[in-house]
Amino acid sequence: MTDPTTKLLTTQSAVTPQEEFEFVFDDYRQRIVVSCIFAIISIVGTFGNSLVIAAVLVSRKLRTATNVFVVSLSFADLLTCLFLPWNVVALLSTNGWPTADEICATAAVVMFTCVGCSVYTLAAIAINRYVLITQPMSTYRNYYTKWKIAVMIGITWAMPFFTAMLPVIFGLGELGYDTRYSTCTHKTSHPLSDYYSLTQAILIYPFPMITIIMCYTLLFLHIRRHARNITEQAETSSSSSSRPIRRESSAAKRGISRRQVEISKNLFYVVVAFALCITPYCASLVIPYSEPFVPWAGAVILLNSCINPLIYSTKHPYFRQVMGAILRCRPEDIPEPSEWLRSRGGSTWAPR
Numbered sequence: 353m354t355d356p357t358t359k360l361l362t363t364q365s366a367v368t369p370q371e372e373f374e375f376v377f378d379d380y381r382q383r384i385v386v387s388c389i390f391a392i393i394s395i396v397g398t399f400g401n402s403l404v405i406a407a408v409l410v411s412r413k414l415r416t417a418t419n420v421f422v423v424s425l426s427f428a429d430l431l432t433c434l435f436l437p438w439n440v441v442a443l444l445s446t447n448g449w450p451t452a453d454e455i456c457a458t459a460a461v462v463m464f465t466c467v468g469c470s471v472y473t474l475a476a477i478a479i480n481r482y483v484l485i486t487q488p489m490s491t492y493r494n495y496y497t498k499w500k501i502a503v504m505i506g507i508t509w510a511m512p513f514f515t516a517m518l519p520v521i522f523g524l525g526e527l528g529y530d531t532r533y534s535t536c537t538h539k540t541s542h543p544l545s546d547y548y549s550l551t552q553a554i555l556i557y558p559f560p561m562i563t564i565i566m567c568y569t570l571l572f573l574h575i576r577r578h579a580r581n582i583t584e585q586a587e588t589s590s591s592s593s594s595r596p597i598r599r600e601s602s603a604a605k606r607g608i609s610r611r612q613v614e615i616s617k618n619l620f621y622v623v624v625a626f627a628l629c630i631t632p633y634c635a636s637l638v639i640p641y642s643e644p645f646v647p648w649a650g651a652v653i654l655l656n657s658c659i660n661p662l663i664y665s666t667k668h669p670y671f672r673q674v675m676g677a678i679l680r681c682r683p684e685d686i687p688e689p690s691e692w693l694r695s696r697g698g699s700t701w702a703p704r
Contacts, residue, residue, distance in 0.1 A: 375643045377533045380446070382647070387443040389651045390436050393658050397433035400661025401426040407674040413688040414670055417496040418480050418615070422664075424505050425473045425622075428466040429657040435459045436654065439535050449529035449536075456536040457527040461516045463536075467653060468512020468556045471630065474623050475560035476504055478567035481616045486574045515555045524548050533647055557634045564623055575613055618667040622660050629656035 377383065404426040408414045438459040442449060449456050484492050519525040519538060525548035526539045533540070538548050633649040636642040642649075664671040670687070677685035683693060 375532070377644075377647050383443045383534060386647050386651055387440045390440050390443070390654065393651075393654050394433045394436040394440070397429055397436075397658035397661075400658050400665075401430040401433065403675055403678060404661050404664055404671065405430070406678060407671055410678070410683070410690050410693040411670075411674045411686050411688055412690050414674060415690075417492075417501055418477060418484070418619075420501050420505065421473050421477045421480060421508075422619075424508065425470055425477075425660065428469040428473065428509075429660060432463055432466040432654065432657045435462045436657075439463075442529060442535050445534070448531065453528045456529045459536040460527045460538065461513075463654075464516035464552070465509070465513045467630070468515055468552075469509050470626060470656070471556055471560040472508040472511055474626055475563040475567075476508055477619055478564045478571075478623065481619060482567040482571050485571060485613070485616065512556060515552060518551060519548060524551065532643075533650075535647070535650070537650075553634045557630065561627065564627075568620055568623070571616060615668065618663065621663050621667060625659045625663065626656050629653045629659070 405423055408419055408423050435458075438456060442456065480496070483495055487495075514521075516527075519527050519542075523544070525545050526542045528536070528539055530537050530539050531541060538545055542548075630653050632645075633653040636646050636649040665675045666672065674686055677683065683689065686693065
């Protein structure tokens with residue numbers, strides 16, 4: 353009778369079942385390296401994402417509709433970093449998974465959900481920036497009310513959670529300790545494992561990335577068109593001394609546009625970083641003969657969990673100011689402190 357695990361490769365690659373079954377991530381030196389990468393990501397990402405969330409908590413200046421999605425993204429990254437040590441345990445264990453398999457399965461669900469949530473949240477941020485810059489403020493405020501934002505956040509979490517739970521709901525694979533890669537993921541020994549990998553790649557990656565590319569492309573075209581109009585207005589105003597008020601108005605509009613464009617550009621850096629991190633992993637799920645690369649592609653995608661706080665702290669002007677004040681333990685330098693921060697400071701609080 354044919355072993356069930358030899359059926360694994362009927363969909364993902366052109367190699368024979370025996371050749372596919374032979375690959376196991378059993379080089380302990382490589383497993384140590386990957387586990388060290390995971391440990392560093394967990395420590396750095398936990399600190400960085402906690403700092404991002406704390407920045408929004410202590411400063412009302414950061415409490416914008418866009419930053420609701422930023423906090424959701426940071427929370428997803430934080431959860432990933434908090435559950436990542438279970439994969440370190442799995443990689444370093446020489447005798448299989450050392451404790452209850454439910455723990456490993458839970459870690460897999462959390463990380464699959466959070467990675468997918470990151471993609472959908474970045475798409476939601478792209479839509480947010482497009483509407484904010486290209487539409488009238490009244491339209492933006494109508495779209496981004498509190499309850500509508502809550503629904504949007506719910507969708508960004510529900511869709512990837514549903515995808516992660518497919519093995520549980522429909523029996524499309526099985527989650528837990530995978531003996532091939534020695535990690536908490538979907539079990540590649542399951543006959544339907546390849547279908548689950550393909551479903552993940554289809555539901556998580558293409559639609560959000562297409563949305564992101566379209567939004568930022570249209571946003572770029574709008575900004576370039578706006579800049580051209582501003583230049584033409586400035587040239588017209590400078591040729592006529594009878595229009596000083598119009599020139600001042602244009603300058604004011606240019607200043608507002610520049611600030612929003614700068615924030616959008618910084619958020620686009622986050623998108624680029626995530627795309628660079630997730631693409632190798634999604635490619636490894638569908639490209640034949642890529643099994644030896646999967647553990648390293650997984651490390652690359654998880655690396656994104658600690659990159660975003662670095663981008664915020666170095667590129668985003670408001671996050672940089674608030675996060676710097678937190679790190680220096682100088683609450684008086686925090687712009688527009690929240691009521692929570694004021695209550696913590698008591699009578700010693702001295703706002704700027």
